Amino acid sequence: MARDEATFCPASRAINLLQEKWVLHIVRTLLDGPRGFNDLSRAIGGCNTTTLAQRLEGLESLGIVKKTVHSVMPPKTSYGLTPRGVELDAVIQAIDRWARRHLASSDGDVPVRRGTTSIRAGALRARASQG
Amino acid sequence: MARDEATFCPASRAINLLQEKWVLHIVRTLLDGPRGFNDLSRAIGGCNTTTLAQRLEGLESLGIVKKTVHSVMPPKTSYGLTPRGVELDAVIQAIDRWARRHLASSDGDVPVRRGTTSIRAGALRARASQG
DNA sequence: ATAGAGCACTCAATATAGTCAAGTACTTGA
DNA sequence: TCAAGTACTTGACTATATTGAGTGCTCTAT
Secondary structure: OOHHHHHHOHHHHHHHHHOOOOHHHHHHHHOOOOEOHHHHHHHHOOOOHHHHHHHHHHHHHOOOEEEEEEOOOOOEEEEEEOHHHHOOHHHHHHHHHHHHHHOOOOOOOOOOOOOOOOOOOOOOHHHHOOO | OOHHHHHHOHHHHHHHHHOOOOHHHHHHHHOOOOEOHHHHHHHHOOOOHHHHHHHHHHHHHOOOEEEEEEOOOOOEEEEEEOHHHHOOHHHHHHHHHHHHHHOOOOOOOOOOOOOOOOOOOOOOHHHHOOO
16 A cells, blocks of 8 residues: 555554554454453463563553553453454454464474464475475 | 464464564455556555565465466566465455444554554554544 | 562563665566 | 666665563462
8 A cells, every 4th residue: 555545544554453463362362351461471372571561552552452450469460352352353253264264274383483483485385385 | 372372273373474564465455456566566555575575475385375477578477366365355354344443533644654553652652542 | 587489561682574775687668 | 778667686774573581569388
């Protein structure tokens, strides 16, 4: 899209948002219910706390995630989805359906070294060419 | 997800794929029909040719994009979606529906400096707090 | 009382991913 | 011959993500 479309087209802006690393993972995990910071971190796995804190702050500022600090001792935090966030369920489900159809039969031992599965040229080529 | 889930859960792997920068933009653009390299680059906008070439190669290796070299003079290349790629339409449409509901009313002048809209802490906070 | 563990982060350094500007090698048309 | 279009590639640079450690709190066990 041109600069104009990037800024004015809602779909483009949503894509820009969802393509941020870990955002979809966070939403997917939170769809199962609210979680504390470390709990969420473990559930997602692979995403370090620095990045997670950044993403959570960003998502909160967009009204997708709601941070709640419980006034108990010790003070506990929980992150949950707002109604706006819950509606991303449709996106996650569409991804899930696509994945079941097209990724389910692949073998599982993707050579992930760090971070997540990358599609950088060559990384998955040998593997993908099997299917 | 734990290392196991990251590798074995199809949805997680699909998310890892779709969160790669520009992948969703490429798919969305190609949904309208095949395009040549420069044409696609212009249509997406913002994505430089280096990254585009990498993404295209990765997506091709995953059977989502099909590269066709036409034997004309000068030789023209066109990138189109495979059936597997076309099925991502459901994901794009889900994103589009969500975007229309939640992003449409926002003002358009998102402070994009380079690349795409970032949700890094603070970048959109002031803006998002308006809605 | 002190140690160890869990919570929710933050920081600085480093690694990786993405971008920019330019260049390659080709053909077409003026 | 020159400018422009095709489809990329290269190298330098920058933005972003990750690592590993550390902070300050509380709770439980010894």
